[in-house]
Amino acid sequence: MAVAGSANDLSGEMGCLVTELLKLNSLSRRFGGLQALENVSLSIGAGEVVGLIGPNGAGKTTLVNVITGVHTATGGHVSYRGKDITRYKPYETARIGLARTFQIVQPFPDLTVLDNVTAAALFSSSGSSIHQAQEFAREQLEFVGLSAQVNSPAASLTLAMRKRLELAKTLAMRPKLLFLDEVNAGLNSAEVEQAMSLIKKIAATGTTIVLIEHLIKVVVTVCSRIVVLHNGQLISQGDPRHVVNDPKVIEAYLGKRYSQAAKDHIKNAEVSLD
Amino acid sequence: MSRKSLWIIVALLGLLSLLPLVGGAYALRIGTFASMYAILAVSWNVIGGMAGYPSFATAAFFGLGAYAGGIMLAGGASLAVATVATGLMTFVAAFIFGVILLRLKGHYFAIGSLAVAEVLRELTNAATELTGGGMGLNIPMSSVVKSVVGEAQFFFYIMWALLIVTLIVVIGIERSKLGFGLRCICQNESAADMIGVNSTLYKSLAFGFSGVFVAMAGVIYAGWVHYIEPPDVYDILYSVKPIVMALLGGLGSTLGAVMGAFLFLAIEEFVWRNLLDLHTGVLGLLIVVLLLFLPKGLVSFGSSWLGKRLVWRNGVPRD
Numbered sequence: 375m376a377v378a379g380s381a382n383d384l385s386g387e388m389g390c391l392v393t394e395l396l397k398l399n400s401l402s403r404r405f406g407g408l409q410a411l412e413n414v415s416l417s418i419g420a421g422e423v424v425g426l427i428g429p430n431g432a433g434k435t436t437l438v439n440v441i442t443g444v445h446t447a448t449g450g451h452v453s454y455r456g457k458d459i460t461r462y463k464p465y466e467t468a469r470i471g472l473a474r475t476f477q478i479v480q481p482f483p484d485l486t487v488l489d490n491v492t493a494a495a496l497f498s499s500s501g502s503s504i505h506q507a508q509e510f511a512r513e514q515l516e517f518v519g520l521s522a523q524v525n526s527p528a529a530s531l532t533l534a535m536r537k538r539l540e541l542a543k544t545l546a547m548r549p550k551l552l553f554l555d556e557v558n559a560g561l562n563s564a565e566v567e568q569a570m571s572l573i574k575k576i577a578a579t580g581t582t583i584v585l586i587e588h589l590i591k592v593v594v595t596v597c598s599r600i601v602v603l604h605n606g607q608l609i610s611q612g613d614p615r616h617v618v619n620d621p622k623v624i625e626a627y628l629g630k631r632y633s634q635a636a637k638d639h640i641k642n643a644e645v646s647l648d
Numbered sequence: 649m650s651r652k653s654l655w656i657i658v659a660l661l662g663l664l665s666l667l668p669l670v671g672g673a674y675a676l677r678i679g680t681f682a683s684m685y686a687i688l689a690v691s692w693n694v695i696g697g698m699a700g701y702p703s704f705a706t707a708a709f710f711g712l713g714a715y716a717g718g719i720m721l722a723g724g725a726s727l728a729v730a731t732v733a734t735g736l737m738t739f740v741a742a743f744i745f746g747v748i749l750l751r752l753k754g755h756y757f758a759i760g761s762l763a764v765a766e767v768l769r770e771l772t773n774a775a776t777e778l779t780g781g782g783m784g785l786n787i788p789m790s791s792v793v794k795s796v797v798g799e800a801q802f803f804f805y806i807m808w809a810l811l812i813v814t815l816i817v818v819i820g821i822e823r824s825k826l827g828f829g830l831r832c833i834c835q836n837e838s839a840a841d842m843i844g845v846n847s848t849l850y851k852s853l854a855f856g857f858s859g860v861f862v863a864m865a866g867v868i869y870a871g872w873v874h875y876i877e878p879p880d881v882y883d884i885l886y887s888v889k890p891i892v893m894a895l896l897g898g899l900g901s902t903l904g905a906v907m908g909a910f911l912f913l914a915i916e917e918f919v920w921r922n923l924l925d926l927h928t929g930v931l932g933l934l935i936v937v938l939l940l941f942l943p944k945g946l947v948s949f950g951s952s953w954l955g956k957r958l959v960w961r962n963g964v965p966r967d
Contacts, residue, residue: 468844482835493832498844547843
């Protein structure tokens with residue numbers, strides 16, 4: 375398992391020193407009276423697979439939105455490879471190698487599957503022709519297993535296939551850093567298995583991944599580190615097995631009353647993961 | 649655009665170019681309007697059909713072009729100089745309007761674009777020294793041609809040539825990276841942003857291209873009719889008609905815009921000549937009926953319910 379080696383890594387394990395890819399410096403975002411993100415500081419090393427978890431409304435998607443420029447930060451800074459990208463617009467972050475999938479899939483419904491992915495390949499990098507983009511798109515579609523559907527309109531795909539189309543689109547952007555926002559939501563267990571093996575395959579190519587996920591089992595098996603958000607604050611991070619047993623995390627998910635019961639339960643029953 | 653569509657366009661334009669051989673002054677007038685309407689509809693299609701932003705700014709571009717060109721023509725500039733200069737100026741103006749207006753979406757953008765024509769009309773009215781204000785602007789006879797029929801033929805061919813230029817550019821856009829990006833924006837703008845489409849730039853370029861040829865048509869129109877006034881060239885109908893034409897022909901299709909423009913003109917002329925009192929009402933009714941039976945426009949005729957009934961009643965429909 376790849377281990378992050380950034381200076382303030384809390385996992386406690388020592389890995390080879392990896393270069394820092396993304397750094398969030400007390401990032402904040404406020405929507406009117408709602409503090410969606412509050413002083414989130416985080417560092418992600420190249421090649422890491424980081425799980426981002428937290429209860430509904432914790433600010434996970436907002437965090438991705440602020441990093442990729444969909445929302446502008448109301449405080450703090452985002453730096454990517456040492457460069458301040460806080461004020462970048464979405465198309466600019468896309469062109470420097472930040473790609474994301476959407477929690478609710480966002481295909482171009484009337485375009486063919488191939489055109490969807492070709493667009494991603496074409497617009498995320500300057501200088502490639504439509505033809506070259508198309509060739510690269512075919513490779514990505516084969517990688518995610520959608521070769522048979524290349525000429526179907528995206529709207530005709532099943533949900534599981536649309537999620538794979540989202541993955542193919544982001545891969546066609548040659549991402550350095552990939553945000554996967556609940557790619558498993560709404561899938562059945564067989565489809566989750568397939569999606570998991572795809573994510574592992576992508577991670578194996580050296581792409582840094584931030585995985586937003588509700589299925590703890592998935593996070594624990596894939597991620598080298600977990601970051602927990604609650605009410606817009608980063609409440610815990612580190613090795614998956616430590617984090618899921620962190621009292622603060624249990625409290626965030628279950629509330630104060632149940633966290634004590636859960637603690638007792640953990641003491642008795644070893645580390646339970648799902 | 650398929651090869652078939654391209655051939656249909658070439659055939660339609662070829663037929664149109666033969667008009668002066670068979671018709672008199674009336675036919676030339678209709679032919680000039682056919683080209684002009686097609687320019688308006690094809691141009692609107694760039695922002696309205698490809699990018700999916702329902703623009704009502706066509707009248708603004710047309711009036712701006714007619715006045716800018718008209719003033720240049722009245723000042724002694726040649727038609728070519730006035731047309732090209734106006735086209736460039738309008739492209740820049742439309743691009744800037746686009747950067748501001750295209751932040752709005754849907755109905756809000758439609759209303760915003762509608763206001764552009766109103767603002768320009770009032771400005772034209774107010775700038776009496778330059779434009780003649782409500783008195784209108786006289787544009788002297790062009791010195792190139794002397795006879796009345798000769799002049800009608802001259803402007804017919806100029807408008808026809810501008811239509812060809814418009815089509816070449818718009819079909820080029822359709823096949824380019826810009827056209828691809830516009831289609832993405834039309835389908836899902838936030839997803840387009842996320843894959844690296846600079847949507848503000850692309851939409852503004854589309855708005856610029858939707859204005860440039862309309863303004864050039866406005867210059868030719870001004871030279872052709874010799875007298876323009878604000879209510880004429882900033883007429884809201886210049887905004888509405890191209891939308892109806894594009895819908896009649898098939899939204900998003902360049903061939904559809906050309907066919908829609910020709911069909912609209914034919915219906916308009918027919919109804920207007922036969923039902924002088926009721927013509928707007930009947931025109932509206934006919935459009936509603938056509939859109940009900942051919943919701944995807946003339947380009948979908950072959951595969952539509954109506955087309956199958958009418959054309960392939962006894963055989964197996966193609967495709």
